Amino acid sequence: MTMETTPKQSWWSRIAHPGQFVIWTRPLLWPLTILTALLFVAGLWFAFFNSPEDYQMGDTVRIMYVHVPNAWLSQFVYAVMSVSALGTLVWRHPMADVSMKAAAPLGALFTALALFTGALWGRPTWGTFWEWDGRMTSTLVLLLIYLGIIALWRAFDDQLRAARVIAVFTLIGAVNIPIIKFSVDWWSTLHQPASVFRPDGPRMPGSILTPLFVMFFAFTFLFLVLHLKAMHTEVKRRRVMTLQRRAAQGLGA
Amino acid sequence: MTAFRAMLIRELHLALRGGGDMLTLVLFFVIVGAIVPFAVGPDRELLARIAPGVVWIAAFLAMLLGLDRLFRPDHEDGSLILLRQAELPLSAVVAAKLIVHWAVSALPLIVASPFVAMLLAMDVATFWRTLLSLLLGTPALAAFGAVGAAVTVSIRRGGLIAPILIAPLSIPVLIFGTGSITATQSGAALLFLAALSLMATALSPFAAALAISSGED
Numbered sequence: 145m146t147m148e149t150t151p152k153q154s155w156w157s158r159i160a161h162p163g164q165f166v167i168w169t170r171p172l173l174w175p176l177t178i179l180t181a182l183l184f185v186a187g188l189w190f191a192f193f194n195s196p197e198d199y200q201m202g203d204t205v206r207i208m209y210v211h212v213p214n215a216w217l218s219q220f221v222y223a224v225m226s227v228s229a230l231g232t233l234v235w236r237h238p239m240a241d242v243s244m245k246a247a248a249p250l251g252a253l254f255t256a257l258a259l260f261t262g263a264l265w266g267r268p269t270w271g272t273f274w275e276w277d278g279r280m281t282s283t284l285v286l287l288l289i290y291l292g293i294i295a296l297w298r299a300f301d302d303q304l305r306a307a308r309v310i311a312v313f314t315l316i317g318a319v320n321i322p323i324i325k326f327s328v329d330w331w332s333t334l335h336q337p338a339s340v341f342r343p344d345g346p347r348m349p350g351s352i353l354t355p356l357f358v359m360f361f362a363f364t365f366l367f368l369v370l371h372l373k374a375m376h377t378e379v380k381r382r383r384v385m386t387l388q389r390r391a392a393q394g395l396g397a
Numbered sequence: 398m399t400a401f402r403a404m405l406i407r408e409l410h411l412a413l414r415g416g417g418d419m420l421t422l423v424l425f426f427v428i429v430g431a432i433v434p435f436a437v438g439p440d441r442e443l444l445a446r447i448a449p450g451v452v453w454i455a456a457f458l459a460m461l462l463g464l465d466r467l468f469r470p471d472h473e474d475g476s477l478i479l480l481r482q483a484e485l486p487l488s489a490v491v492a493a494k495l496i497v498h499w500a501v502s503a504l505p506l507i508v509a510s511p512f513v514a515m516l517l518a519m520d521v522a523t524f525w526r527t528l529l530s531l532l533l534g535t536p537a538l539a540a541f542g543a544v545g546a547a548v549t550v551s552i553r554r555g556g557l558i559a560p561i562l563i564a565p566l567s568i569p570v571l572i573f574g575t576g577s578i579t580a581t582q583s584g585a586a587l588l589f590l591a592a593l594s595l596m597a598t599a600l601s602p603f604a605a606a607l608a609i610s611s612g613e614d
Binding site for chain 1: 549551552562611
């Protein structure tokens, strides 16, 4: 008869250990990277060579294939951060802190790209780079919130304490996400309302929808790869900091 | 309730006896209002048109300046730790602080707003609407500010970072605040402003208390 000496652990608590988390998730990194690359190749081929020009906008409609995924990610990353914030506050899961910290710069980047591609698209079609329209304004606010959160992470010395405080702030900032989502319905000025996910089906032909969806998944997987890699980097950064601190203490003693 | 009242009285005493903070904020508010005509030129029509926005910006900046004294002195002398161990919930302590903070940093600005209105060539009807919108909107600014101050209280040099966190959240207050003065349907904007203030003041003590207790050990 053998005795079970180690208690059975679920994968959830096993990945709470940073080293275990890296060991468990490292095999995912390469397959995800290859998948992302393949999706980008397919998506870009569709976007450039196998989709029609818009009858009004001409070739500029192709900006949509990078603009819409970036705009989607700007909100999705914030949702990831909010869920991680709940993980930090409710379960005190150590990896939730790391996930939250790793997601903030990525979210800021995707939001900035969404605003940038939107401005590039707006100039030829609307005749202006920028308009104080509901959705643009609320996306700009989202970018400012991301940058504020990054600044907050850098201001704290103690990262464990920082995680809990920033989790509270992240959840407060999450109020902005539904405002962005519904801004085009509430203040309908320049930005068009939702045209893909509608109760009565998408209002686009399939020839445009296919590249859009492929690019959509390509960008989402790009985020997943970058997020995972950034989490690994953060784990290593913390380990280096611990080792440095221990070395410094060893020198002092 | 007596603990809550004691807290209110303590905060009020500290604020009133703590020197010229209140006067400084009012001066800042008036000076911002007085600088604008130099920057855009003393054109009375233009000034009257932008006056509501200027008054709101000045009030917003003055309230951001006063944020740091909300929790930091208590954090530095250790009384925040004592307040956390008190029988009164921390959210009630924050609510008391918030009420007094509004009374000593927003109310003086509202009292001083006639001077700024005069400097900016505002007409009387617009002035009354400005006064009303400030009265309804500043509680929301104070409430958001309390959250920002609570989030940054455990950072040693957090004074600079709180305004950066708070400004994006305060944009709706500014939109409806100036909207209620200039727009034709100012009634709806005023109602929105009042709703924002009510929601922010109701929820922010809990959020701020959570931020304080997770930031300290």
